[in-house]
Amino acid sequence: MKMRFWLLDVASEAEGGKPFIWLWCKGEDLSTWVVKQRYTPSFYLTGRIEAAAQKLKSSSVRFERCSRRVRGKPVQALKIYVDAEDLEKAASRLLKGLNGVEVYEEDLRSSTKYLLESGLRPCGWIEVDGEVVQRFDGVSFIKPRSIKRLEHAPPPSLTAVAIDPVFFAEHGSPTPERDPVRLVSLYFSDGFRVQLEGDEREIFEKLIEAIGERDPDIVVGFGLNRIQWNYLSERAKKLGIRLMVGRLGSEPRTSVYGHVSIRGRLNIDLEDMARDIPELTIETLEEFVNYLGIKKEFDSIDEHELAEKWKSDKDLVKRYSMQRAEAIMAAYEAVKDFIFSLSELTGMPADYILTASAGFRVESYLMTHAVRVGELIPKRMEIRHVTYPGGLVKAPEPGIHENVAVVDFRSMYPSLMIKYNISFDTLSPDGENVAPNGYRFKASPEGFLPNVLKTLLRERRAIQSRLKELDPESVEAKVLDARQRAVKIITNAIYGYTGWIGARWYTREVAEATTAWGREVINSSMKKAEELGMTVIYSDTDSLFLKNYEGRLEKFMEWIERELGLEAKVDEVFKRVIFTEA
Known part of the structure; x- marks a missing residue:
């Protein structure tokens, strides 16, 4: 039997000490499914692999020989399969006493490893050929013979519930040891609403009942991960109640990146998104909703006024x-397509994607590419933070300026990385491409990062081309627009990722060289603009504010494309600009 599913979430579950992968899915008819698959995790070994092979044979451990790359250099490796929930501990035990070997990918979660090897992506469609083996508590289990990833398409009409719990202290800040939950407001995506109040035990019982009966695919809130789920769980425990808000009677549990997982549902905390928006100086729900352009009236009450x-x-x-x-x-309805698109692009489940930092999102995408090209995924290293010069900023000239054009370089850093083949695997003392700060990069073969960036830029251009053919109000257009925004975010963050000390592929030289070439571009562009008779009143990283541009701008844009090999566009033309003193 072949069925088409939308992949909601992925989890690693143990049965009898053996790892299984559960793919939580939604059918086209919105039925809930688990594709349950036996999975044996693996890790890689390089270096003195012959001695390791002998030891593994004597221990009857399954392994295979393979060719891989480490930072672009070809290596011979052993791929070792171990039936263990904690792969890191199992690898350490197996390789005890072995010298001259390097271990790779043993620190990856089983669910992450499965997604990487299978090529499946959360928030995407899959085709499963298999047989139904069990139906329990509204969930059908299927044992797959094969699973195939399908083309990108809009998601199904998932059901959601917004939750807002109210708890407070008579004096000071509320604590779950002392202060009860007074109220829980639930608003479902079909418009059904209910408020639970009164006896606290009854509030929890009705909350579990409401979520169980209406069975939403997504629970969304503002502050769920940071405070609310922990508070609710502690209060439920104090009352002797299991907070079974997950599917199959499960309770919330803390997972990676400070995220709270709810089995079979996506737990999306919009506060995580708000905290990631620089323009929001006050990260409240009211400010976030206003930032999104949603008109909502609030009878706002400060937290200290609640009691x-x-x-x-x-x-x-x-x-x-x-x-x-x-x-x-x-707010969820406004941002859900973006969340799902970012999840499918990076390979991170949708409820992780907002709690994870930009570095982890980029890294997740890079890992999917690494597996495709046979590049082994390194461990994170303890690295001391070292600052490096960023983009060039020319301070604005204070005053009122008439008729100002803003020229913006399109994807400047990604374009420079492609142009000069800047990557961790092309960095070389004898490289032909020499950065202004002296770092050298080989002109060929194409590096890992330029290859990734070309793939992303191609996809974004293809999406933008398709968007021109669609009604902007159509479902497909909205989903594709969210996808191209997700692609843009990952594309522009790659150079910075290489200078992030938490990066698996940390290479500060890549980030430094990219910004050095960027400063050179802006410097030479400012000089050319002045030569052509324009006045640069302000510049920041990849944009120039120009006066006296009439009759000169076209020649300037042609020079950028011809001499610099970059693309630029006129982003804005202002009738009047005011810069104040700093």
């Missing part, structure tokens, strides 16, 4: 809490 308002005007608190739940749902 007093609960006594004097409980209806006001209830109304405010439901307003928050409705706003959370409206």
Whole structure:
């Protein structure tokens, strides 16, 4: 039997000490499925592999020989399979006493490893050929014969619930050891709403019942990961209640990146997204919703006022809490396509993607590419942070400026990395491409990072071309626009990733050389603009603010393309610009 599923989430589950992969999926009819597959994790060994092979044979451990690359250099490796929940510990035990070997990929989670090797992506469509083996508690289990990734397409109409719990202290900050949950507001994506109040035990019982009966695919909130789930779990435990809000009667649990996992559902905390937006100086739900352009009225109540308002005007608190739940749902509807697109692009489950930093998102995407080209994924190293010069900034000239054109270099850093083949595997003392700061990079063969960037830029151009053919209000256009924004974010973050001390492929020279070439581009562009009779009143990293541009701009843009080999566009033309003193 062949079926088409949308991959909601992936989890590693142990049965009898053996690892299994559970793919939580939604059918085209919105039914819930688990594709359950036996999976044996693996890791790689390089270096003195013959001695290792003898030891593995004597221990009856399955392995195979293979050719891989480490930072672009070909190596012979052993791929070792171990039935263990903790692969890192198993690898350490197996290789005890072996010298002259390097271990790779033993620190990856089994679910991550499975996605990388299978080529499957969360928030994408798959085709499963298999047989149904069990149906339990509204979930069908299927044993697959084969699984195939399908083309990118809009997601199904997933069901969601927005949750806003209310708890407070009479004095000071609330603590789960002392202060009860007073109210929980639930707003479902079909418009159904309910508020749970009164006896705290009854609140929890009704919360579990409401989520169980309506069975949403997504739970969305604002502050769920940082505070709320932990608070609710601690209060439930104090009452002797299992907080079974996950599918198959499971409770929330803390997972990677500080994220809380709810089995079979996506737990999306929009506060994580708000905290990642530089323009938001106050990371409140009200500010976030306003930033998204959503018009919502709030009877705003400060946290320290809750106890007093609960006594004097409980209806006001209830109304405010439901307003928050409705706003959370409206915000989720506005950003869900972007979240799902970023998840499918990077290979990270959608509920991890907001809690993970930009570096982890980029790294997840790079890992998918590494597996395709046979590049082994290195461990993170303890590295001391070293600063390096960034983009060139020319301070704005204070005053009122009339008729100002803003010229923006398109994807300047990615373009420079492609042009000069800047990558961790092309860095070489005898490289032909010499950066202004002296680092050298081989002109060929094409490096790992330039290859990744070309792939991303090709995809973005293809999406933009397709968008021109579509009705902007269509579902396909909205999903594709979210996808191209996700591609842009990952593309522009790659150079910075290489200078991040948490990076598996940390190579500060790559980041330094890229910004050095960027500064050279801006310097030479400012000189050319002045030569042509224009005045540069401000410059920041990859853009120039130009006066006296009339009749000169076209020649300047042609020079950029011809002499620098880069693309630029006129991003804005302002009738008047005011710069104040710093």
